[in-house]
Amino acid sequence: MDLIQNLELEILELREMLKNKEEDLREAKRNKFSKSYDNVIGTKSNINIGNIPKWAIERYSRQILLPDIGVMGQEKLMSSKVLIVGAGGLGCPASVYLAGAGIGEIGIVDYDTVDISNIHRQILHTESDWCKSKAKSAAESLRRINSNIKVTPYTIEFKPENAVQIASNYDLIIDCTDNVPTRYMLSDLSIITKVPLISGSALKMEGQLTIYGYRESRNEKSSGPCYRCLFPTPPPAAAVGSCSANGVAGPVPGAIGSLQALEAIKLLVGRNRENLLVGRMLIFDGEDMTFRTVKLRPKNPKCESCSDHATIKQLTNYEVLCKMQSKEKDLDLNILPQSHRISATELSKSLNTQRHLLIDVRSEAEYNMCHLEDSVNYPLEQLYGEKFDLLVENIKNNDNVIFICRRGNDSQIAADKILKVLPDAKIKDLSGGLHAWAEQVDRRFPIY
Numbered sequence: 231m232d233l234i235q236n237l238e239l240e241i242l243e244l245r246e247m248l249k250n251k252e253e254d255l256r257e258a259k260r261n262k263f264s265k266s267y268d269n270v271i272g273t274k275s276n277i278n279i280g281n282i283p284k285w286a287i288e289r290y291s292r293q294i295l296l297p298d299i300g301v302m303g304q305e306k307l308m309s310s311k312v313l314i315v316g317a318g319g320l321g322c323p324a325s326v327y328l329a330g331a332g333i334g335e336i337g338i339v340d341y342d343t344v345d346i347s348n349i350h351r352q353i354l355h356t357e358s359d360w361c362k363s364k365a366k367s368a369a370e371s372l373r374r375i376n377s378n379i380k381v382t383p384y385t386i387e388f389k390p391e392n393a394v395q396i397a398s399n400y401d402l403i404i405d406c407t408d409n410v411p412t413r414y415m416l417s418d419l420s421i422i423t424k425v426p427l428i429s430g431s432a433l434k435m436e437g438q439l440t441i442y443g444y445r446e447s448r449n450e451k452s453s454g455p456c457y458r459c460l461f462p463t464p465p466p467a468a469a470v471g472s473c474s475a476n477g478v479a480g481p482v483p484g485a486i487g488s489l490q491a492l493e494a495i496k497l498l499v500g501r502n503r504e505n506l507l508v509g510r511m512l513i514f515d516g517e518d519m520t521f522r523t524v525k526l527r528p529k530n531p532k533c534e535s536c537s538d539h540a541t542i543k544q545l546t547n548y549e550v551l552c553k554m555q556s557k558e559k560d561l562d563l564n565i566l567p568q569s570h571r572i573s574a575t576e577l578s579k580s581l582n583t584q585r586h587l588l589i590d591v592r593s594e595a596e597y598n599m600c601h602l603e604d605s606v607n608y609p610l611e612q613l614y615g616e617k618f619d620l621l622v623e624n625i626k627n628n629d630n631v632i633f634i635c636r637r638g639n640d641s642q643i644a645a646d647k648i649l650k651v652l653p654d655a656k657i658k659d660l661s662g663g664l665h666a667w668a669e670q671v672d673r674r675f676p677i678y
């Protein structure tokens with residue numbers, strides 16, 4: 231028995247020794263690598279091979295082996311500057327691969343902070359980055375991936391007042407944002423500054439990407455349509471989906487962001503127009519796992535931004551263009567008069583004394599995530615379907631009807647629609663929605 235125990239102890243000791251030796255070996259390798267890098271920085275020493283140093287050949291060998299990249303392509307990547315706007319679902323994977331590929335300088339712009347609901351897809355941020363600036367968190371992670379590149383975080387909103395000055399320092403812009411005003415601005419910016427733009431988007435299980443503002447050389451006209459050629463007038467704000475309202479599967483922006491990085495690498499090493507997504511859009515459907523490329527409409531000969539008759543010579547107010555309300559106003563539509571609204575605290579008190587019909591108009595998936603006890607689910611779109619009459623009948627027979635949604639906008643739309651057919655109905659909407667409930671009444675209720 232003793233013999234077996236002794237042997238086991240010896241095995242444990244040997245394992246420990248092996249682990250230490252392995253760590254020593256890794257440390258020695260790391261030292262060797264950084265020493266050889268130190269030798270090269272700031273010098274044209276004789277260990278340079280061709281035009282790129284030994285350390286870079288070792289580090290980037292797997293992509294240099296590709297005939298489309300090669301040593302010359304690697305040199306171009308290492309002297310390129312890429313600006314990534316948005317450090318979210320698309321910006322994280324796009325910048326990871328660009329940092330990995332050794333892009334000389336990466337600028338990353340984002341005014342927001344990391345939210346816990348971002349982490350399922352925004353792979354540069356971790357739990358310990360929660361509430362940190364996204365641009366700073368992304369920059370820190372990128373520097374950990376590649377300490378040989380320069381990374382500049384911009385913790386600001388990218389807007390007409392600062393966009394031209396920042397973008398002019400870069401060779402390429404990558405649109406990783408999530409809103410229409412910024413998309414129009416980036417497209418115009420690309421035409422004005424002659425910096426090409428790789429635009430991506432992802433929502434639910436779908437994503438797409440294309441290149442705008444591509445030019446064979448700076449003196450040539452841009453090829454392919456710009457965003458304004460395709461969408462001369464912005465869609466109504468309500469028709470635009472967002473990840474926070476519609477959801478997104480993490481790997482979908484992961485795939486699109488990675489492909490944006492791939493297009494960036496190809497563009498920077500000088501691949502031909504035909505090999506790039508110029509005048510074409512790649513569409514990915516994660517539901518049935520298909521990729522398809524569609525040809526985009528040609529340039530609009532009357533485009534205000536990129537045609538010969540362009541009138542847009544400087545950036546304008548894109549919030550006005552897209553008829554956006556300010557973010558605060560967005561949170562509360564104020565459709566209903568005060569007499570048809572009830573605060574979360576008032577509702578909580580009233581629930582203790584009276585019977586109510588609580589109608590939750592969120593989607594079924596949201597309702598299943600969390601809902602108030604005894605509420606019934608009646609998704610907003612059903613108000614426009616065949617069950618509407620049934621709902622009206624139900625409401626007629628109730629004295630206390632409360633419409634509920636996430637933030638208090640859809641519930642007002644629903645209540646307003648019912649009031650148009652039943653003007654005397656005893657209807658109210660929960661002001662501020664379930665967010666207000668979570669903040670004012672029950673902190674256990676999840677805010678999403």
Ligand SMILES: Nc1ncnc2c1ncn2[C@@H]1O[C@H](COP(=O)(O)OP(=O)(O)OP(=O)(O)O)[C@@H](O)[C@H]1O
Nearest residue numbers: 316317318319340341342387388407408412473474
């Ligand atoms: N004009 C802008 N300037 C700087 N950053 C921007 C601008 N417009 C959008 N962004 C950033 O682009 C990123 C887009 O990321 P993503 O689409 O994953 O959405 P999100 O806002 O992080 O998450 P969610 O929609 O789930 O709340 C966000 O971090 C947002 O702050």
